[in-house]
Amino acid sequence: MKTQILKLLLLFNLIFIIFTNAFAADYSYVKKKAEILKVGTFEEKITVVQELGGLSSNANFIIPDLIYSLKNDESHDVRMEIIRALERIGGQANKTVPALIEALGDDDWQIRWAAAGALTSFGKKSAMAVPELITLLRDSNDYVKNAAISTLGKMGPISVAVMMDEVAKPLDYADDQLYIRIVCIRSLGALGAKAIIAVPMLVENAQNDNAVIRLESVIALRKIGGDDAMPGETGWLAEPDEMVWPKGSRREGQFLMFVEAKQMVIYAIVNTLLDSIADPDPQVSYSAIKGLVSFGNKALPVKDKLVNFMISGTPIMRRVAIDALSNIGEEADDIIPDFITALSDFDVNVQWAAIQALRIKGKKAVPELMSMLEYDDDALTPNILKTFSEIGNEAKEAIKILLVMLQHDNSTYRALAAEALGEIGEPSLLVINSLNNLTKDDDNNVVKSAEWSLKELNRIFNEKDKNS
Amino acid sequence: MKRLILNFLIFITFITYFNKNIFAENIYVDLELVLAVDVSSSVDDEEYQLQIRGVGAAFRHPDIIAAIESTGGNGIAVAMVQWSDNEEQALVGGWHIIKDVSDAAEYARIIRRAPRIIAGGQTSIAGALTFSIEQINNNNIDSSRKVIDISGDGRANNGVHPMKIRDIALEQNITINGLVIINEEPFLDGYYERGVIGGRGGFMMIAEDYRDYAAMILQKLLREIGMPVS
Missing domain, CATH: 1.25.10.10 (Leucine-rich Repeat Variant)
Structure with a gap:
């Protein structure tokens, strides 16, 4: 026992000597x-x-x-x-x-x-x-x-109060007070939930006569409301000097109270955003819609307004309206046909937003997409095929129609259909044979797409084989 | 026997010389482009997906393909770099020469499936730029335009100041363009303008959040690829 203790002491001494020497050298x-x-x-x-x-x-x-x-x-x-x-x-x-x-x-x-x-x-x-x-x-x-x-x-919270003070100062307080107010509002937004205490002030500023102040306030509100941080969940919320949620909020009963409080704050923010959609300034209106993207089905009360924006707004409005509608969830499933119509929008970014919205809808969008393929529309068909690729395996119902598309006169359609089959990833004999035939196509793009899909299906097949 | 060894040595010398010449000859393209994508801890998986899907979609856009095809057959060379802190960068899938629609579609497929190699970390813009410069210098590709297209959502909090590496890039005629995502730091554009972007025709674009990424990267690529050689 004594020998063991002695060995241990020697080891500690050795480590100590090495450590101190190394430090001395560094010093x-x-x-x-x-x-x-x-x-x-x-x-x-x-x-x-x-x-x-x-x-x-x-x-x-x-x-x-x-x-x-x-x-x-x-x-x-x-x-x-x-x-x-x-x-x-x-x-x-x-x-x-x-x-x-x-x-x-x-x-x-x-x-x-x-x-x-x-x-x-x-x-x-x-x-x-x-x-x-x-x-x-x-x-x-x-x-x-x-x-x-x-x-x-x-x-963080240390500077929230200081920035709120600056926002509260009248615009004639100094020559550059408008600038100061704007940067402070922007910074409050960047702080997210840490600036939750500033929400009433920002709601007030969202109704200011000055369009820039309204715009910045709407952006800040959506950032604060969109921050997922909840009491007790992140380090800063438990800091002793924080001003947002007292330390006690970690206790069970109080935690619920603060969850409710946060929901009330979000309700106030969403209502402000809903009001701001009707703002005469298009940038404010756009920002309000963009803000609603973060709040999922809370945008439901303005669903019809959003559909109107999606159909008749400016390209940027149409895009952001699609984003907001796609986040509403099941309650907006009835607008899948509108998303499909948006696939043929003349603006490519609107088309991309529609593809992503339909990807989120997944399997539910497939039957409607399949039926629209029958129209063989130059503006629509390529994007429907891209959407099947984006949806992936949930679009397997469309395999049959994609096999038909492999025979289409248009080489772009053939290439996109071949790629979609690879993304769907169902390595049946029929799919593999059809893609094999396509590797002899005259068009290089079609050949490359077919080869890629065959490689992908082969990988999936081998994985399944290994697992079984 | 001696004759056999001699013949063998001549054969080896010939093969080595021949191969050396093949590898010594660089491929010439119109543009070498590094897409340096931020994968630091501030970027969650959904935001990462929005970035790579956005890049993938851009390479399918007819205007991008037209811009590439207008390079007189030389095409462009593209590589994606993922980056976070000073020690964390990765080249995703190597360099790709894109000359036509089929190359572009192939690249779009590769990018869309690109796994996130780096799980997170701090933000070292300097590290990302250094790594990107190395990729350009060691790719056996020549061009008249070399561009690093860096996107990010935060100021550097790791590594040396990006300004230093920016200046090194500019000395080597490498242009740095920025795509700034201001969802977390609303004044990041000023930081990029002052300390990150630069070089011939260097520019910056601003995305409000990652949902805007696809639209912005498309515009940015059009400007980068479509810029006439002067």
């Missing part, structure tokens, strides 16, 4: 590099800083030296590199964040820009930079403004 190596920061040439400094940044958290102890050089080096390029290195090392927030805050006030816009971006690496610890970042929203340089708002948007 002295990195410290040597830090010397170059003070006395090296421009090129040497750049190389060293890049190298230190590459060490990530292993270069933690060198942060004070980097901060010193950030404050004192005369070269713009070296200072930019140091900011990037600090971002990558990401440690000692109590020292790094104040240094980056100082850099936010630099005369050089690129330094301000880089520092604002670097603060994202420090998460909640960069909270002390919020006032300076808000000031940067009014910076003379657009890149700096964008970096500041982007960083604020990543801070």
